[in-house]
Amino acid sequence: MAGERSDPHSIEEQDLEDFDSWTAKAALASLIDETLGSPEVTRLLARESLRTEIVREELVANETLLAKIRTLQDQVMAEGDRGFRPRNRAVSLREVAWLLVAVLLGLGYLSLMTAAWSRLPLFFRIFAGLMLPCVLFATGALAVRKVTSLREWMNPDAMQFHEEQFGLGPRRSFAAREIVLPEVRDVISAHRRLHFGTTLVFEQQYDLGEEDSSRIVPTAAAKRIRRVLERAGSGAVALGGQRGSGKTTAIRSLQRGLLHGSENPAPLVVVASAPATYDARDFVLHLHKLLCQAVLERIWQTLGPETGWRWWVRRFWLGSADLVGSAALGWAIGGVLWNGKFTQFPTDVWQTIARVRFPDLLGPLWTQQSVPNRIALGVTAFLALRWAVKLLASATDAVLHFVRRKSSAGARALEAKARRQLLRIQYLLTYTTGWSGKLAVPAGGELGRTRTTQRAEQQLTHPEVVDEFRAFAQLTAESLRAEGITDRVVVAIDELDKIGEQDKAQQLVNDIKGIFGVPGCLYFVAVSDDAVLSFEQRGLAVRDAFDSAFSEVVRLEPFTLDESRLWIAQRLPGVPEQFCYLGHCLSGGLPRDLRRTTIDMVDVTIEHYEPSLSTVTGILVRADLTAKASGFAGQARGLAQTPELTELWPKLLRIPDTRQAVELAELAAELHEGATPDLADPINRLRLHSCAFVLFCATVLDVFTDALTQSRLTPSLHDLALARRHLALDPHLAWAALNDFRKAHDPAAA
Structure with missing residues (x-):
């Protein structure tokens, strides 16, 4: 039974023949039980009304998950004590x-x-x-x-008596968090409770207006980036994909540690945007500056701010002033209330305390005193106790500071070097030295000489800037790893794909690729589809800057139908599946457009209470038609007036006023009249774009009506999203795909 695998004592005879397989299965069963019992998973199971036994059965039978556990066991055995050890958390x-x-x-x-x-x-x-x-x-x-440290010492990673037999060692928590937990979430997502209906209702909305959301859809690209982070110690990786596919979101997720796939602390991530007009030397200096700032921030977060002798002197004088003020306040209050002279209050209090004999405390200090005296003694005791606590805290703080300073000498040295490097980058230092003299002579004459030498640090050349960056980046990676702060540095260069000319983008990569290949530093660069295509042509007679600079390419594809449904369901719990399909088809699966479409759907509920599917579809399609019609008109105004354009103009002007699906389909057929596959002709290209888009809108209106039942929500609707993607690539292909879709689904009968 699967449940017996979690007990290392339940070894059957056949298990002895393959002990490694048994340990892997036993470790997996134990990790599954531990993960399913966590509060997070328990809440997810309760929300989806899902039984634990169903999830456990699927996970135990998952051969891929078992293979990951066996691979991790082999890594633990191979690493031994050589693996990275995170820095122990400082005691506060x-x-x-x-x-x-x-x-x-x-x-x-x-x-x-x-x-x-x-x-x-x-x-x-x-x-x-x-x-x-x-x-x-x-x-x-x-x-x-x-005391968190005491709790961790008493329960070190939930170690049990059979832990050594599992072969995971100190990486058990990593296996539970980064291997088993994602699989548990996937199984729960696959069995999540679906809602169907043609009325737009949902429980609540989450992170729709925030691009930096922690709700990450586990796409194939995200999983591959996690694997790259786990295995690659250095190198350069290109992030490819069309506009809106999520390259910037992936880089931001890297920066926030959401794609970190290791039990080690999140990497030190530096993010820079590629400039449209650039100077290679200035851009490397900019990266160097960002790296210095990131180092200072990470060390400050880990070790706290550096406290020099000035801080201790300031703390001493402030503490002394506080002590004198507290003593004066206590003397003033006590002297007024005490039944004696004002100047005798300290002497009388000392004599009263001297008469105290433990454990007889109440007599001298309370019952034998008058009410004003009791108040005076209470104020004095409170101030004395306050200062006793402050002195004890100061002494403890000094000891802890000394211990931390000894244990973090390497990190503090790196911090000082980062400050010097940052100062050197930001300012041009000027040093002036000199001497002068004057000699008096007879008859009132004077002889004088002045000599001044001015030294200005010369600007570094581009090769020197690259060498400085490489040296500091390598020192940063080695020091942070030695100090247990993080095991690698990640430099992400975003928006390189937004450089309009491919030659300029390749030139920028050529100029800065000298910073690649630093041990312990991993580079991610967002590139265009053309760059990905050139990389995929490696091995042929074609070789360019991208091929020689990057070790591998991770392509971010648009969402699949299931990924779009999951993305919307995470942000709009309880939303009917019909609207998830609508969002996927209107956006083509592009994450950026999917967010915009979902926001537009939610905005419809502001003006319409629980709108129907037909209402939402009509509003979104009409808004899209109006916007695209303006774009088509703008393109037409920029073309030379010809008989073909004159014939096309009235049809383009009818687009924003056409509302019904049948009328839109007829208009699309009129726009397509006379069209050819030639995209070089601007008028023909405009004709193809306009007719394909109008036909797409007509098809969406035909499909997403209030008659769209659960049985008609089939994977074939993904073809409509594919047609939307083709609109931006090849409108002729989009037209053919839409006609095939309409024939297969017979929208006229819908």
Whole structure:
């Protein structure tokens, strides 16, 4: 049984013949049970009304998941103690204070009970003895709850007695979080509860207006980027894909650590946008500046700000001033309330405290004093206790600071170097030195000489800038890894695909590819489809800058039908599937257009209460027709007036006023009259674009009506999204695909 695999003692005879397979299956079963019991997965299962046994059965039978566990076991065995070890989290002063509070509470109770034991009646002795374990348990629970390091030490990654037999070692948490948990989410998504209907309703909306959302759809490209981050120590990777396919979102997800596929801390990510007009030297300097700033920010987040001697001197003087002010305040309040002279208040208080004999505290300090004296003693005790706590905190802070400084010397050295590098990049330093002299001579004459030498640091050449960047990037990667802060540096260059001319983009890559290949540094560059095509032609007689610069290409494809449905369902829980299909078809699966279409659908609900599918489709299609009709008219105005254009103009002007699907289909046929496959002719190209788009809108109106039932939501509707993509590439191909779709679905009968 699958459940028996989680117990390492349940070894059957056939398991002994392949012990490695048994350990992998046992480790997988244990990780599945652990993941399914986590609060996050429990909430997901409850939301989808999904039984745990169903998910567990699918995961245990997943051979790919089992292969990943076996591969990880082999890596753990091969690495041994050579693997990267993240830096231990520094103990905070707040945690130390809570630990001291817990210890003092326990010791205080023991001291009071010991001192008063001989004077207590029998009943109170029994009560105090029974309360002792309760007090010790309460103080221990307080320390464990407030001190994270103590809790981690007591429960180190949920280690159990059979953990060594699983062969995962310190990477168990990584296996649970990065291998098993994504598969669990995929299974839950595949079995998620679907909603059907032709009325636009949803429970709530999430992250529609935010591109930096943590809800990442696990596409094939995202999974490949995770694998690249896990395996590649250096190199350059091109992110390809058409506009709107999510290259910028992928880079931002890298920066936020959402695509990080390792148990190690998230990489240090530097993101720069490629300039439209550039100077290679200035761009490398810009990357160098961003890297310095990222290093300073990561070290500050990990170790906190550097505290020099000036900080300690300022803290001493501020503390001294606070002490004097507190003493003066206590003297002033106590002197006014104390039954004596103002100047005798400190002496009388000291004599009162000297008469105290533990454990008899109430008599001298409370019952034998008048009410004003009690208030004066209370104020004095409060100020004294406050300063005792502050002095203890200062001493503890000084010790912790000394320990942290010793353990982070390498990181602080890198921080200082980053500051120097940043200063050198931002400013041109000028140094002036000189000497002068004057000699008096008879008859009132003077002889003088002045010599001044001015030294200005010369600007570095492009090769020197590249060498400086490479040296600092390598030092950063080595230092951060040695300090356990992160195991690699990632430099992402975005918007290279927005450079209009391919030659300029290739020239930029040629000029900056000298910074590639730094050990411990991985580069991601967003490139155009043409660059991807040239890379895929490697090995032929064609070789260009992209082929020689990049080690591999990750192409971001538009969403599939299921990925678009999941994207919308994550942001609009409870939305009917009909509207998910509508969003996918109108956007063609492009993530950027899918977001815009979904936002437009939600905006319809502002003016229409629970609008129907026909209403939403009509509003979105009419808005699209109006916008595209303006674009077609603009293109036509830029063409030379010919009889063909004169004949086409009235048809283009009818586009925004045509509303019904049948009329749009007829208009599309009129626009297509006389069209040829020749896209070189601008009028023919305009004719093909306009007729294909109008026919697409007519088909969408025909399909997405209130009669669209669950049985008619088939994968073949994805062909409509493909036709939308073809509109931007080849309108003639889009026209043919739309006609094939209409014949197959017979929209006239819908």
